[in-house]
Amino acid sequence: MKQLLVINKGLDMKKISLVLAIILFATTAIFxxxxxxxxxxxPDFVLKDKDGVEHKLSDYxxxxxxxxxxxxxxxxxxxxxxxxxxxxxxxxxxxxxxxxLSVCSSAxxxxxxxxxxxxxxxxxxxxxxxxxxLIDESGEVGKLYNAKVTPDxxxxxxNQEVIYxxxxxxxxSADKSDIEKADNYVMxxxxxxxxxxxxxxxSSKPYGCGIKYANK
Amino acid sequence: MKNIALTIITIMFAFCHNLSAENTDELVDLSxxxxxxxxxxxxxxxxxxKLSVADEWHIYWKNPGDSGLPTEVKWTLPKGVEKxxxxxxxxxxxxxxxxxxxxxxxxxxxxxxxxxxxxxVDLQSIDITADxxxxxxxEKCIPQNDKASIKIEVGEMxxxxxxxxxxxxxxxxxxxxxxxxxxxxxxxKEKLEIRLLDMPNDVAEVTDLFVVTDEIVENNSKVxxxxxxxxxxxxxxxxxxxxxxxxxxxxxxxxKDKNGSPKSYETIISNK
Numbered sequence: 001m002k003q004l005l006v007i008n009k010g011l012d013m014k015k016i017s018l019v020l021a022i023i024l025f026a027t028t029a030i031f032x033x034x035x036x037x038x039x040x041x042x043p044d045f046v047l048k049d050k051d052g053v054e055h056k057l058s059d060y061x062x063x064x065x066x067x068x069x070x071x072x073x074x075x076x077x078x079x080x081x082x083x084x085x086x087x088x089x090x091x092x093x094x095x096x097x098x099x100x101l102s103v104c105s106s107a108x109x110x111x112x113x114x115x116x117x118x119x120x121x122x123x124x125x126x127x128x129x130x131x132x133x134l135i136d137e138s139g140e141v142g143k144l145y146n147a148k149v150t151p152d153x154x155x156x157x158x159n160q161e162v163i164y165x166x167x168x169x170x171x172x173s174a175d176k177s178d179i180e181k182a183d184n185y186v187m188x189x190x191x192x193x194x195x196x197x198x199x200x201x202x203s204s205k206p207y208g209c210g211i212k213y214a215n216k
Numbered sequence: 217m218k219n220i221a222l223t224i225i226t227i228m229f230a231f232c233h234n235l236s237a238e239n240t241d242e243l244v245d246l247s248x249x250x251x252x253x254x255x256x257x258x259x260x261x262x263x264x265x266k267l268s269v270a271d272e273w274h275i276y277w278k279n280p281g282d283s284g285l286p287t288e289v290k291w292t293l294p295k296g297v298e299k300x301x302x303x304x305x306x307x308x309x310x311x312x313x314x315x316x317x318x319x320x321x322x323x324x325x326x327x328x329x330x331x332x333x334x335x336x337v338d339l340q341s342i343d344i345t346a347d348x349x350x351x352x353x354x355e356k357c358i359p360q361n362d363k364a365s366i367k368i369e370v371g372e373m374x375x376x377x378x379x380x381x382x383x384x385x386x387x388x389x390x391x392x393x394x395x396x397x398x399x400x401x402x403x404x405k406e407k408l409e410i411r412l413l414d415m416p417n418d419v420a421e422v423t424d425l426f427v428v429t430d431e432i433v434e435n436n437s438k439v440x441x442x443x444x445x446x447x448x449x450x451x452x453x454x455x456x457x458x459x460x461x462x463x464x465x466x467x468x469x470x471x472k473d474k475n476g477s478p479k480s481y482e483t484i485i486s487n488k
Contacts, residue, residue: 209283
């Protein structure tokens with residue numbers, strides 16, 4: 001009898017361990033979505049654009065995708081929009097078939113989180129030319145891509161691998177007059193990759209305003 | 217009636233005070249001081265720039281951390297006056313929010329520069345202008361700049377200014393420069409190991425460390441310090457942007473001396 005109890009206990013422990021292992025595996029699978037890394041598969045996501053249309057990253061497989069973290073009230077973003085530097089890039093590369101997704105990870109009530117009307121006006125004034133403007137109020141996608149500032153850029157190739165993460169260029173400043181002197185990493189990376197050449201600068205530290213994520 | 221008037225005045229005062237705090241031109245007040253009122257040609261002197269930062273706002277250290285821009289000073293100097301060494305910074309604060317870490321100052325901060333004068337140039341007086349630029353942030357960020365000038369008389373006698381004591385006190389508290397010969401670093405796959413094998417004689421315990429060189433470490437990673445006798449090993453998580461490790465790293469090391477007093481030093485270490 002004693003022996004039987006021991007066996008039963010052993011079985012119970014086994015069962016409990018199994019259940020625990022399953023729970024652990026399930027939670028890991030849910031929460032441990034790896035953050036974006038250059039050379040690795042781009043983490044997939046679904047976000048709605050400002051008109052409520054859903055965009056799933058993996059639906060754009062076969063195309064180059066640019067992710068641009070944006071906050072139109074940040075002086076570093078203004079530098080690239082008031083000079084039309086960003087729109088020129090958007091126009092040049094969307095014409096070549098690139099999908100350009102501007103992503104706003106500003107939480108509700110924080111700087112950069114605009115109403116649809118405010119957004120329409122700002123985008124009309126700036127004559128922006130992105131494929132879609134995606135709303136990431138929870139900040140989940142921003143954090144998945146380790147986006148810390150605006151502007152922060154990511155480039156994904158047609159195989160859905162991350163080929164560039166970081167700054168738009170190599171001069172960290174809010175001064176428009178620096179744009180001409182700067183090396184535009186995004187332009188260079190896209191041109192190299194699209195011509196079958198190696199991307200020389202694969203990552204750089206982005207510069208700008210911290211993203212106004214939700215306080216958690 | 218008196219009470220109503222008083223309430224109205226109080227409300228108006230509070231309202232105006234709030235307005236002035238949000239007046240972006242008044243977020244930083246710049247002033248400039250020297251430790252000398254009059255100097256003899258051939259002697260050295262210091263210039264201190266004070267940035268008074270509005271409540272709840274911050275400006276950035278020379279390594280701004282995850283976002284922001286370093287505060288910068290451009291000097292306009294007369295012929296015969298030259299800088300000696302780099303700008304002396306105060307120890308920064310870690311400003312943490314939304315999982316990000318910035319290095320900066322949420323209060324008044326002084327930046328100090330040493331200068332030397334040449335005996336070859338005949339100067340009647342020395343006019344120095346500091347063109348200072350900074351990014352000031354609370355929730356929003358504003359890039360700003362301003363200039364501050366100072367005139368120092370040149371004469372037979374060396375005369376200290378009334379700010380001399382304040383500047384000497386600030387210099388005494390500022391990180392010292394220490395030339396490390398043996399200390400080194402090794403970058404692994406994910407971690408950076410810093411071995412402080414030679415340190416100032418009065419170090420009892422290393423308490424904190426800042427990597428001044430930007431883009432090297434994950435700013436929100438824990439600074440793990442193992443103190444040994446006369447040496448310390450510090451481990452930090454590498455930044456995802458640290459693709460090319462430089463041959464040298466600039467560090468700011470905070471420590472307690474043998475009396476338990478907080479002190480600091482700046483040093484450059486190599487990967488050998």
